[in-house]
Amino acid sequence: MKSPGGRVLYIQYTNPAVYPPLENSSRILGNAGWQVMFLGVGSLGADELSFPSHPRIQLRKLPFCPAGWRQKLHYLWFSLWVLGRTLWWRPAWIYASDLLSCPLACPISFLPRVGVIYHDHDSPAATNVGLFQRLCLMARRRLAKRARVCVLPNEKRAERFAAEVSSPGRNHHKSPFVVWNCPSLEEVSGSRSICNGAGLWVVYHGTIVPSRLPITIIEALTLLPDNVKLRVIGYETVGHQGYVAILQEKAKQLGISHRIEFPGPMPRKQLLAKCRQFDVGLSLMPKASGDINMQAMVGASNKPFDYLSAGLALLVSDLPDWRTIYVETGYGLTCDPDDPDSIATALRWFLNHPAEMRAMGERGRQKIATEWNYEMEFFAILEQMGGHQ
Numbered sequence: 001m002k003s004p005g006g007r008v009l010y011i012q013y014t015n016p017a018v019y020p021p022l023e024n025s026s027r028i029l030g031n032a033g034w035q036v037m038f039l040g041v042g043s044l045g046a047d048e049l050s051f052p053s054h055p056r057i058q059l060r061k062l063p064f065c066p067a068g069w070r071q072k073l074h075y076l077w078f079s080l081w082v083l084g085r086t087l088w089w090r091p092a093w094i095y096a097s098d099l100l101s102c103p104l105a106c107p108i109s110f111l112p113r114v115g116v117i118y119h120d121h122d123s124p125a126a127t128n129v130g131l132f133q134r135l136c137l138m139a140r141r142r143l144a145k146r147a148r149v150c151v152l153p154n155e156k157r158a159e160r161f162a163a164e165v166s167s168p169g170r171n172h173h174k175s176p177f178v179v180w181n182c183p184s185l186e187e188v189s190g191s192r193s194i195c196n197g198a199g200l201w202v203v204y205h206g207t208i209v210p211s212r213l214p215i216t217i218i219e220a221l222t223l224l225p226d227n228v229k230l231r232v233i234g235y236e237t238v239g240h241q242g243y244v245a246i247l248q249e250k251a252k253q254l255g256i257s258h259r260i261e262f263p264g265p266m267p268r269k270q271l272l273a274k275c276r277q278f279d280v281g282l283s284l285m286p287k288a289s290g291d292i293n294m295q296a297m298v299g300a301s302n303k304p305f306d307y308l309s310a311g312l313a314l315l316v317s318d319l320p321d322w323r324t325i326y327v328e329t330g331y332g333l334t335c336d337p338d339d340p341d342s343i344a345t346a347l348r349w350f351l352n353h354p355a356e357m358r359a360m361g362e363r364g365r366q367k368i369a370t371e372w373n374y375e376m377e378f379f380a381i382l383e384q385m386g387g388h389q
Contacts, residue, residue, distance in 0.1 A: 006034045008385075009091035011082050013075065013100035015043035015061065017050050019121060020268055020302050021153070022097060024184045024374040025381070030056035032382065037089060039082050041065070041074075044238055052269050067238075079104055086111070093117060093385060096147075099124045102139035109146040117381070118143050119151040120161055120176075121300075123292045141165045149384050150176035153300035160292060177384075179377045180299035183309040187269075188369045189276050192311035192358055199227030200351045203278040203312070205271055206303055208232060208247075209240045211286050211294065218250045220343035221259055228259070228347055233274065235265040272310060279357060280350050281307025284337040285317045298325050304332075305372055308364030313357045315346050331364040 008029055016022045016038045026036045036057045042064030043049075051059050062081065065074035082104050086094070096105035097119040109116045124137065144150055144165035152158035158176045204213050213232065221228060236243055244262055251257045266274070275281070283303040286294055293300070298321045304314050314332025316322045327334050333349060336342035350357045 007089060007091040008034050008036050008093045008095055009086060009089060010036065010038045010040075010095040010097065011101045011104060012038075012040050012096070012098040013078060014040060014098055015049060015064075016040040016059065016097075017267070018043055019097065020183070020306075021119070021121070021179070021181050021374070022095075023051050023268060024182075025095075025378050026051070026057050027054060027184065028375060028378055028382065029385075030054050034385075037085070037091070039078075039085055041078060049265055049267055052267070075100070083108070086114075095119065096143065097121060099133075099136050099140060102136055102143045106139045106143045106146065109143065115149075115385070116143065116147045117149045117151065117385075118147040119179075120157070121153065123157050123160065125291075149381060150174075151179050151381065152176045153179060153181050154296040154298065156296035157292060157300065177380055178299070179374075179381065180305070180372065181302040182305045182372045182374045182377050183272070183302070183368060184374045185369065187272050187306075188309045188365065188373070189272075189311055191362060191365065192276070199225075199229065200280065200347065201278040202228065202230045202280045202282060202315070202347065203233065203275060203307070204230070204282040205233040205275070205306065207237050207240075208234045208243055209237055210243065211289070212284060213247070213282070214284065214337050215247065215250055216338060216340045216343060217282070217284075218247055218254065218256070218260070219340035220347065221251075221256050222254050223340060223344035224347055225351070226259065228351060229261075230259065231261045231263065231278065233263055233266060233271060272306060275307060275310035275312060278310075278312055279354075279361075280315055280332075280347065281310075281312040283307065283314060283316050283322075284335075285319060285322065287317065287319065287336070287338065298322060305368060308361065308372070309368045311358070311361040311365045313350060313360035314364070315343075315350075318342075329363075329367075331360050331367070 010016060030036050038059045041062045044064055062078055065071045086108055094105050094108050094114060094116045105116055152161050155178050158178050161176055251260045283301060285297055289295055304326055307314055314326050316326050316332060316334055317337050318334035323334055326332050333346045335346040
């Protein structure tokens with residue numbers, strides 16, 4: 001579907017720069033000739049994150065507002081702002097990409113000559129939720145039926161989404177597109193040189209929460225030589241404020257504070273450039289979880305793809321799907337994230353086999369360049385939208 005100006009309006013009640021797929025898809029659209037505008041809000045701990053400048057992409061955000069009665073007014077303000085901008089800017093497409101955008105995108109979908117894409121980054125819980133959450137879930141189901149395109153980052157999540165939004169006794173809803181959260185081609189680094197064996201730098205990036213960065217990582221470092229070091233690049237979430245201080249205190253108690261760095265969050269372009277300085281990327285998932293998002297993270301987690309794009313070897317949890325996709329293919333090793341000895345054993349192997357470690361990263365880097373990149377993943381969505389302007 002095309003319209004004069006070829007405009008795409010992204011809406012999400014969060015900071016869009018926290019989601020790499022939004023940065024990558026908007027850049028692809030901008031490069032293809034579309035005019036793109038983001039309407040979002042600031043986020044606690046990551047408000048400084050933003051997109052690189054692009055002549056066809058605008059990013060506008062309301063200030064962050066903490067939970068409480070003021071947030072209800074803030075959401076109303078955001079809703080009126082989005083509706084006003086939509087009527088004024090007249091986009092050809094609305095790209096809604098979180099649960100809280102559904103109550104806004106749903107009525108907008110009734111406007112003439114406006115197509116809607118719904119991108120479900122994180123599958124919401126459907127039980128033990130309040131009234132407003134239930135209203136948002138109802139709007140999500142309605143929007144899924146009206147959207148021209150629905151996007152999910154994982155096959156298992158896509159199957160669950162299709163079941164959730166289908167009408168009882170019917171199975172006529174079109175299948176959602178599965179688009180993995182890969183980096184873009186321009187984010188792929190050049191080939192890396194062979195390690196000199198001087199040490200091992202391990203990196204973790206993303207939200208700093210116990211399920212993704214367990215304290216066992218700190219304990220594992222005590223079982224390794226001093227030249228094995230860790231850098232944690234990211235931010236705390238609302239539900240885990242103070243977790244960085246807990247990790248720092250643990251490192252202090254164990255006498256390894258000098259081997260761990262917490263530089264804080266940084267824009268994606270800077271982050272990926274930093275990743276090229278490291279050797280191994282951590283992408284750990286809990287061994288068991290009742291959360292569908294934790295159960296189905298292959299493809300949805302951008303961490304392993306980001307690390308591979310920089311030529312890093314991977315250390316992932318010993319889970320069947322992760323082992324199949326990333327380890328049996330020769331891109332890294334597995335460990336038990338709950339066991340410091342298991343983590344240390346894997347990191348020691350990397351330390352003692354620098355050439356093999358670098359070969360893992362190089363195989364992964366080539367895979368990103370040829371197949372696991374957002375240009376390949378997003379191509380079908382771009383075709384649905386009408387391709388190049």
